[in-house]
Amino acid sequence: MDHLPIFLDLKDKKTLVTGGGMTAARRTERALECGAKVFLFADELGTELETLANHPDFTHLRRPPDDEDMIDAVVAWGGSEDGDDQHLLELARRHKILVNIADVIEDCDFITPSIVDRDPLIVAISTGGASPILARTIRARLEVLLPATYGDLVRFVGRFRDKAMGKLKTGSERLRFWETVSTGPVTELFLAGDEAGATKQFESELEAAVTGATRPRLGEVYLVGAGPGDPDLLTFRALRLMQLADVVVHDRLIGESIMSLVRRDADRIYVGKMPKQHVVPQEEISQMLVRLAKEGKRVLRLKGGDPFIFGRGGEEIEALAAERIPFQVVPGITAASGCSTYAGIPLTHRDHAQACVFTTAHGRDGMLDVDWEVLLRPNQTVAIYMGLSNIQHLCKGFITRGADPDLPVAVIDKGTRADQQVVIATVSTLCEKMKDEQLEGPAMIVIGTVVNLRQKLSWYKTKSGIMHANYDSSDAREWLPEQS
Numbered sequence: 395m396d397h398l399p400i401f402l403d404l405k406d407k408k409t410l411v412t413g414g415g416m417t418a419a420r421r422t423e424r425a426l427e428c429g430a431k432v433f434l435f436a437d438e439l440g441t442e443l444e445t446l447a448n449h450p451d452f453t454h455l456r457r458p459p460d461d462e463d464m465i466d467a468v469v470a471w472g473g474s475e476d477g478d479d480q481h482l483l484e485l486a487r488r489h490k491i492l493v494n495i496a497d498v499i500e501d502c503d504f505i506t507p508s509i510v511d512r513d514p515l516i517v518a519i520s521t522g523g524a525s526p527i528l529a530r531t532i533r534a535r536l537e538v539l540l541p542a543t544y545g546d547l548v549r550f551v552g553r554f555r556d557k558a559m560g561k562l563k564t565g566s567e568r569l570r571f572w573e574t575v576s577t578g579p580v581t582e583l584f585l586a587g588d589e590a591g592a593t594k595q596f597e598s599e600l601e602a603a604v605t606g607a608t609r610p611r612l613g614e615v616y617l618v619g620a621g622p623g624d625p626d627l628l629t630f631r632a633l634r635l636m637q638l639a640d641v642v643v644h645d646r647l648i649g650e651s652i653m654s655l656v657r658r659d660a661d662r663i664y665v666g667k668m669p670k671q672h673v674v675p676q677e678e679i680s681q682m683l684v685r686l687a688k689e690g691k692r693v694l695r696l697k698g699g700d701p702f703i704f705g706r707g708g709e710e711i712e713a714l715a716a717e718r719i720p721f722q723v724v725p726g727i728t729a730a731s732g733c734s735t736y737a738g739i740p741l742t743h744r745d746h747a748q749a750c751v752f753t754t755a756h757g758r759d760g761m762l763d764v765d766w767e768v769l770l771r772p773n774q775t776v777a778i779y780m781g782l783s784n785i786q787h788l789c790k791g792f793i794t795r796g797a798d799p800d801l802p803v804a805v806i807d808k809g810t811r812a813d814q815q816v817v818i819a820t821v822s823t824l825c826e827k828m829k830d831e832q833l834e835g836p837a838m839i840v841i842g843t844v845v846n847l848r849q850k851l852s853w854y855k856t857k858s859g860i861m862h863a864n865y866d867s868s869d870a871r872e873w874l875p876e877q878s
């Protein structure tokens with residue numbers, strides 16, 4: 395390692411910067427954020443620096459630095475636009491001040507790293523000056539991994555530091571305790587917005603650590619929506635909880651590309667339901683979640699789409715609430731939204747639909763359990779979940795109740811996934827067209843004139859698993875409504 399990473403306390407310390415442009419502005423900005431007294435040497439200030447000119451800790455000097463300026467200075471940054479910082483370098487070296495000349499690694503006593511700022515949590519990344527761009531790329535990835543509220547979490551935990559230090563005497567006691575706090579319910583409650591609950595939990599965990607009481611640890615349940623299939627559509631919070639869980643209870647709609655993002659050593663329990671074949675009854679799933687949490691496990695209940703939209707998530711957390719098991723719910727992109735977007739069909743549009751109805755198409759022997767009056771309203775889109783097996787009765791229902799036979803329909807099979815298929819027809823032609831299609835589901839049915847917009851707005855296609863971002867007009871015939 396060529397450089398020792400340290401974090402400098404610059405509060406009220408004299409800091410020198412040369413240059414009037416962007417490089418100098420970045421250094422100045424960061425030093426001021428840390429409470430430094432910045433003296434900037436430049437003939438003119440660029441626009442970025444002008445905005446800092448009124449800062450009480452900022453002094454602009456229209457001359458080069460001299461020996462006297464070096465007195466009591468802690469660090470010096472050379473950021474001159476013309477790249478000539480030889481004079482600053484000589485002064486800094488003579489007065490033994492830490493110096494950094496932008497983009498000249500051999501003239502740097504220290505490196506200015508890329509940082510992820512979750513103040514007071516700071517992550518600094520350096521490539522030893524070899525590749526600042528790579529450092530920035532890594533920074534972007536870390537930005538995604540660390541929730542924006544981590545800074546608040548660090549501040550929250552910091553409030554209890556002295557108390558815990560006072561009560562826990564040995565280093566190993568403290569280590570064990572802080573590990574429990576940072577990976578357990580205290581952190582999760584805080585990140586889920588329940589500061590009062592996190593405080594209560596912290597107090598009780600500290601008490602247990604002090605008395606050495608071995609309390610049975612109550613686990614928790616994360617009810618997480620995994621979206622319709624494309625792993626890129628997971629939320630940051632979903633991904634974090636997927637990495638944390640001890641056991642994952644998942645259903646059929648969760649593909650391997652999403653399951654591969656779950657913590658590697660987490661136990662997997664499949665409770666999927668195949669259509670018309672209920673593998674594990676809902677009541678049993680709910681009780682399983684309760685039992686696993688009571689065993690002290692962090693349980694990830696991973697569901698396709700959004701857990702609260704035709705996902706029975708409400709029932710599962712009712713069972714948890716009744717047993718006072720801590721839980722949190724993470725929304726996911728629901729199939730109607732994900733699939734229609736990947737099919738190039740906006741669910742609402744000023745010229746087509748001012749409303750959108752989400753419904754399911756359950757029913758037996760042609761008797762669909764749907765509210766036809768609601769579905770037939772004009773200027774709306776109807777998004778139908780679980781409708782593939784009843785598609786014939788659905789189309790017939792629309793026509794016999796007076797819908798325009800040319801009303802466009804899209805069936806989106808395995809939406810957002812690499813093997814997505816979209817069939818376009820009208821309520822009167824769909825059934826005939828479906829005879830030639832090999833759709834396996836899951837499938838969304840979208841009914842309404844917004845479907846016609848796909849002709850212009852299609853952007854996602856799959857060919858041998860490859861995604862193409864552009865619409866190829868030669869395909870238009872394939873999915874134009876047959877009647878048009």
Ligand SMILES: C[S@@+](CC[C@H](N)C(=O)[O-])C[C@H]1O[C@@H](n2cnc3c(N)ncnc32)[C@H](O)[C@@H]1O
Binds near residue numbers: 807
């Ligand atoms: C039990 S519901 C669950 C819905 C889920 N909670 C949601 O918010 O998307 C299952 C139905 O969602 C629809 N669905 C889910 N994922 C889909 C996908 N990738 N493509 C098309 N339809 C999908 C299908 O209609 C499927 O039958």
